[in-house]
Every structure is written in C-alpha cells, then in structure tokens.
Amino acid sequence: MQTELSARKKAVIVGGVMLGLFVSAISGTVVSTAMPRIVADLGGLHLYSWVFTSFMLTSTSVIPIVGKLSDLYGRKPFFMVGIVVYMIGAGLGGMSQSMVQLIVFRGIQGVGGGMIMSGAFAIIGDLFPPAERGKYAGLFSAVFGMASVVGPSVGGFITDNLSWRWVFYVNIPFGLLALAVLTWGMPWGRPLGRRQEVDYRGVAALVLAVVPMLLAFVWAGDQYAWGSAQIVGLLGFSGVMIVVFAWIESRAADPILPLGLFRNRIFVVSAVVVFLTGMGMFGSTTYLPLFVQGVIGASATNSGLVTTPMMLGMVVASATSGQIISRLGRYRVLGTLGVAVMTFGMFLLSRMDAGSTQAEAVRNMVVVGVGLGLTLPIFGIAVQNAVPFRMLGVVTASTTFFRQMGGLLGVAIFGTLMSTHVRNNLASELPAEVREGASPAVLKALEDPQILLSPQAMDRVREGFAEFGTEGAALFEATIASMRSVLADGLGLVFLAALIITVAALAASVFLKEIPLKGMAERFEEAAEEMAAARQSAPAGGSLTAD
Numbered sequence: 379m380q381t382e383l384s385a386r387k388k389a390v391i392v393g394g395v396m397l398g399l400f401v402s403a404i405s406g407t408v409v410s411t412a413m414p415r416i417v418a419d420l421g422g423l424h425l426y427s428w429v430f431t432s433f434m435l436t437s438t439s440v441i442p443i444v445g446k447l448s449d450l451y452g453r454k455p456f457f458m459v460g461i462v463v464y465m466i467g468a469g470l471g472g473m474s475q476s477m478v479q480l481i482v483f484r485g486i487q488g489v490g491g492g493m494i495m496s497g498a499f500a501i502i503g504d505l506f507p508p509a510e511r512g513k514y515a516g517l518f519s520a521v522f523g524m525a526s527v528v529g530p531s532v533g534g535f536i537t538d539n540l541s542w543r544w545v546f547y548v549n550i551p552f553g554l555l556a557l558a559v560l561t562w563g564m565p566w567g568r569p570l571g572r573r574q575e576v577d578y579r580g581v582a583a584l585v586l587a588v589v590p591m592l593l594a595f596v597w598a599g600d601q602y603a604w605g606s607a608q609i610v611g612l613l614g615f616s617g618v619m620i621v622v623f624a625w626i627e628s629r630a631a632d633p634i635l636p637l638g639l640f641r642n643r644i645f646v647v648s649a650v651v652v653f654l655t656g657m658g659m660f661g662s663t664t665y666l667p668l669f670v671q672g673v674i675g676a677s678a679t680n681s682g683l684v685t686t687p688m689m690l691g692m693v694v695a696s697a698t699s700g701q702i703i704s705r706l707g708r709y710r711v712l713g714t715l716g717v718a719v720m721t722f723g724m725f726l727l728s729r730m731d732a733g734s735t736q737a738e739a740v741r742n743m744v745v746v747g748v749g750l751g752l753t754l755p756i757f758g759i760a761v762q763n764a765v766p767f768r769m770l771g772v773v774t775a776s777t778t779f780f781r782q783m784g785g786l787l788g789v790a791i792f793g794t795l796m797s798t799h800v801r802n803n804l805a806s807e808l809p810a811e812v813r814e815g816a817s818p819a820v821l822k823a824l825e826d827p828q829i830l831l832s833p834q835a836m837d838r839v840r841e842g843f844a845e846f847g848t849e850g851a852a853l854f855e856a857t858i859a860s861m862r863s864v865l866a867d868g869l870g871l872v873f874l875a876a877l878i879i880t881v882a883a884l885a886a887s888v889f890l891k892e893i894p895l896k897g898m899a900e901r902f903e904e905a906a907e908e909m910a911a912a913r914q915s916a917p918a919g920g921s922l923t924a925d
Contacts, residue, residue: 387563388505392514394559395501396521398461401552402494403522405468405487406430407529412542419542422477431596432481436488437495438782439588443581444496445775446634449768450576453501454564458557460493465553472546499758500774501564508763508895509707515755516700523693523751527686579626580634587619595786599794635772644764645773647890648757649780654883655717656781658724659750661788662876663688663743665796665869666727670739672830673732673866687740688747695751703759703895710892713756717884720749724877732859732866763895788879792872799868800827807860812853817842824857827865 409429417426448456467487474480502514536544594612602608627633639645667684699716703709723746730738761773805813808824816824820842829835836858843850843857 390559390563391501391505394556394563395457395498396518397552397559398457398494398556399498399518400521400525401549401556402464402491403525404529404532405491405549406433407526408533408536408545411530411533412537412545415537415542416480420474420477420480425477425481428481429484432485433488433491434786435589435592436485437492438592438779439585440489440492441496441775441779441782442584442635442772444493445500445771447576448497448500449771453497453504453771454560456493457497457501458560460490460497461553461557462490464490464494465550468546468549472543495778496775500771503762503770503774508759510704511759511762512700512703512755514700515759516697519696519751519754520693523689523696526689575631577630577632577634580623580630583619583623583626584634587616587623591616592786595790598790599797604794635776636769639765639773639776642764643891644893645761647886648761648777650886651717651883651890652757652777653780653784654879654886655720655753656784657788658876658879658883659720660785661792662724662727662873663746664789665792665872666743669730669866669869670736672827673862673869674734674736674739685743688743691744691747692751695748696754699752700755703755707895708892709756709760709895710890713753713760713890714884714887716749716752716756717880717887719752720746721877721880721884723749724873724880727873728870728877730866730873731870732863759895760890763893792875795871795875796868799871800864803867804861804864807864809853809856809860811846812857815846817845824861827861830861830865
C-alpha cells in the first residue's frame with residue numbers, strides 16, 4: 379500500500395483515521411465532565427468509577443487481539459467495525475436509564491475504542507515507510523493531547539446547554555464522517571500469503587490473564603487492600619493464566635502474540651520503556667489536578683483543565699518529534715532525550731510542596747508534557763522498523779497495550795501511596811482543639827482531602843466550625859492549611875515514586891538498538907517479496923531478532 383496510493387489518497391486516509399482516533403480519544407474527557415450531572419440524574423453514586431473501569435477493561439483487552447487479527451485479515455475492516463461499535467455504544471449510552479445500563483454500554487464503547495486505538499498507528503505503517511512515519515505518528519500522538527485539552531470544555535458546554543446525553547450523541551456524526559471518508563478512500567489492504575487459523579485458545583487465555591489483572595489494579599488500595607484475598611486472588615489467577623497463555627503461544631501455528639518478539643532486543647527495550655513511562659507519567663499526572671486545586675488552591679471549571687499546559691506541551695513536542703525523526707531517519711537519541719526531559723519534569727514535580735505557586739506547577743507540567751511528546755511517537759516507530767511487515771499490527775498494538783498497563787498500575791500504586799500517607803498523618807496534624815472538640819460529622823468530612831477541590835464541601839465544613847464560636851474561623855483556616863500540607867507531602871511521595879520509575883525508563887532507553895529507518899521504495903518492494911515468500915514457508919511465530 380505504501381507505493382500504490384497517490385499522495386492525495388493517503389492524505390484522505392490519514393484524515394479519516396485521525397478523525398476516528400479523535401472521536402475515541404475525546405470520549406473519556408467529555409464523559410468525566412458530565413459525570414456529576416449523570417449521577418444526579420441516574421443515581422448509583424457507588425457505581426461511579428465503573429463508568430470508566432468498564433471502558434478501560436474492554437478497550438485494553440481487545441487491543442493486542444485486534445492487532446494480530448488485523449495482520450491476518452487487513453486493517454480496514456477492524457478499524458471501521460471499531461468505529462461502528464463505538465458509535466453503537468455511544469448511542470446506547472446516551473439512552474441509558476440506569477447506571478448499570480451506562481456501565482454496560484460504556485463497555486461496548488470500550489471494545490470499539492480498543493479496535494480504533496489498535497489500528498490507527500498500524501495504518502500509518504501500512505501507508506508510509508519507516509522514514510516517513512514519524513511526522514504522521516507525531517500528529518496521531520498529538521490527537522490524544524488535543525482531545526485532553528478540548529474535551530473538558532466541550533463536555534461542560536454540552537452538559538450545561540443541552541443535556542448530558544448529548545455528550546454521547548455528539549460523537550456519532552464525526553464517526554459517520556470518518557466511516558464515509560474511509561469507505562471511499564481506504565483500500566482493503568488484504569495481506570498477501572496463506573491464511574492462518576485464528577489462535578482462539580490464545581485469545582481466551584489472554585483475556586483471562588488481562589481482565590483479572592486490570593480489575594486488581596483498579597480495586598487495589600481503593601475498594602480492597604493490596605494484601606486482601608480479593609486482590610491476591612485476582613493477581614494469582616492472572617499469573618497462572620499468563621503461564622498458560624505462554625504455553626499455548628509456544629505451540630500455536632500462528633500465535634496471537636508471537637513469543638519470538640521477546641527475542642527482539644528493540645521490541646523488549648521499547649516495551650519496558652513504554653511500560654515504565656506509562657506507569658510514571660499517567661500514574662502521577664492523574665493526581666496533578668489534586669495538587670493544583672487541593673494544595674495550591676487554584677480554581678478550575680473542572681479538573682481536566684488543570685493539565686492543559688502539560689497537554690499543550692505534549693501536542694507541540696509530539697508533532698515536532700515526528701518531523702525530526704522523518705528528516706533524520708534516526709530515533710535513538712531523540713527517544714533517550716524525551717525520557718530524560720520527562721525525568722527532569724518529574725524531578726521538578728517531586729520538589730513541589732505546600733508553598734509552591736501555580737506558575738511553578740504550570741512550568742513543571744509543561745516540561746513533563748514536552749518530554750512525553752518527544753517520546754510518544756518514537757518507540758512505536760522503532761518496533762515497526764525492527765520486525766517483518768506482516769507483524770506490523772501486533773507489535774504496534776503491543777506497545778499501546780504495555781503503555782496502558784503501565785498507566786493502570788501506576789494509578790493504583792500511587793493512589794495507595796497518597797491515601798496511606800494522608801490517612802496515617804492527617805489526624806495528628808490537625809489543630810488539637812479540632813481533634814478534641816469537633817463533632818464526629820466534621821471529623822469524618824476532614825478525612826477526605828477531596829473536600830479541598832469542592833467549594834460547596836468547604837462551605838459545609840466551615841459551617842461545622844461555627845460550634846467553636848469566635849475561634850471557629852481561625853481554626854477552620856488552620857485546619858485547611860494542615861490538610862493542604864499533609865496532602866502536599868502525600869503527593870510529593872507520588873511524584874518521587876514517578877521520578878524513580880522514569881529514571882529506570884531512562885536507563886532502559888539507553889539500550890535501545892537503532893536500525894536506520896528504511897525509506898527507499900525499492901527496498902520496500904524487495905522486502906515485500908521476501909515477506910510474501912516467507913509467509914509461504916515459515917511459521918508466523920518464528921524468531922524475530924533485530925540483531
């Protein structure tokens with residue numbers, strides 16, 4: 379496909395894929411803004427987190443599976459079906475009459491979203507040789523940042539002026555437009571060579587390994603303690619299924635995740651780096667709004683807007699990084715530089731305390747965003763360049779999968795770090811008069827640092843201090859200052875842990891082997907002939923070394 383299509387045709391396909399990717403990427407941010415209104419309408423506050431968990435479970439689970447299937451049967455059907463499934467889930471979500479229904483429909487959306495994410499970057503690999511992929515991969519990475527920037531504002535506007543249901547419906551016209559563009563402009567792109575049987579046993583084992591692990595990461599430190607029977611049981615079962623999955627894949631004629639990939643140094647290093655950066659980055663940035671609003675006291679229309687400086691830095695750096703890769707044909711130095719900048723940003727975050735200003739937080743977030751933006755396009759291109767063309771979908775999906783798994787683990791572990799510190803230290807830091815004289819209701823409210831984010835909650839707590847008479851106002855201010863200090867210390871531990879993890883990612887990135895990015899059409903034609911011949915004679919699970 380790389381040489382058969384005109385530049386205009388390729389531009390049309392890229393536009394359609396970017397549109398589909400944007401629709402999927404913006405989903406989480408627009409829905410999160412509308413959630414308070416949704417809960418007020420449907421009830422089921424105790425199910426709040428499941429609206430996001432169901433999407434995450436299904437999307438993460440299907441990414442590696444669809445990546446492999448698209449290698450076997452072509453990218454177009456899976457990407458377009460993903461858009462259709464996503465729109466069906468969105469339409470049903472907008473018609474939900476209960477939280478349980480919404481959770482189920484968000485799970486359907488997640489299946490579509492996972493199919494979209496799995497295929498988008500692989501399609502770039504179909505269209506362009508590695509030397510040209512950087513600029514397009516950078517643009518695709520920037521789509522995620524733009525979705526994070528505009529999503530909260532769009533979601534808030536729709537919720538306030540129309541209805542929360544339109545947060546779901548608004549995606550459908552854009553999905554239809556993406557389908558129309560891709561139907562007309564994108565060829566089927568069927569892979570050459572003989573068809574293989576789908577590795578159904580591998581698919582089942584992978585799902586049974588991934589879903590319990592995701593549930594454990596989501597619930598640990600929140601609904602259940604890390605050492606609880608529920609979490610240990612889920613992780614234990616997941617570990618057993620990983621072993622079973624590896625055993626199945628070692629014997630499958632065409633495995634869903636060829637174990638030969640793990641003999642490829644570039645793939646292994648890239649997987650380690652994206653896992654660690656995902657863990658450090660997404661695990662820590664989840665708590666940035668809590669620091670900016672809860673510790674610094676900055677106001678925001680919604681918490682999503684707080685991270686706008688970081689996302690803008692990511693958008694600019696991602697697009698720039700892609701252009702540099704395409705011009706130089708090299709990626710190793712830029713990949714290490716990106717992780718180094720991200721590590722420096724984490725160092726700056728770890729130094730923030732209760733006396734930090736909003737300007738400092740913005741500066742630090744921009745540095746982190748630039749580092750992330752420089753890094754995002756690189757490792758996907760590196761692994762695409764290091765394996766046979768027939769493996770493009772599975773290696774592309776694998777990097778996305780490892781990044782998501784790292785992020786989920788980071789959120790769970792860092793959340794436990796923060797909440798444990800706050801729980802162990804908050805009571806002792808409160809003024810003695812408050813500890814001894816406040817009502818049980820006030821003391822209960824003070825256990826949750828989330829009240830620092832809500833003016834309404836703060837007002838309710840302030841009213842509770844009226845029982846202290848003329849000293850109530852001063853005690854209230856002292857109490858809030860104590861809470862901010864304890865929360866700042868807890869979040870400092872989060873950022874310090876993220877710094878340690880990104881240092882490990884930086885060390886791993888040094889071992890990334892560089893293969894000059896291929897760019898000549900003649901070389902691709904020769905490679906295509908060799909791969910077509912190999913497909914006739916060699917099993918898909920053979921060794922894939924880059925040495």
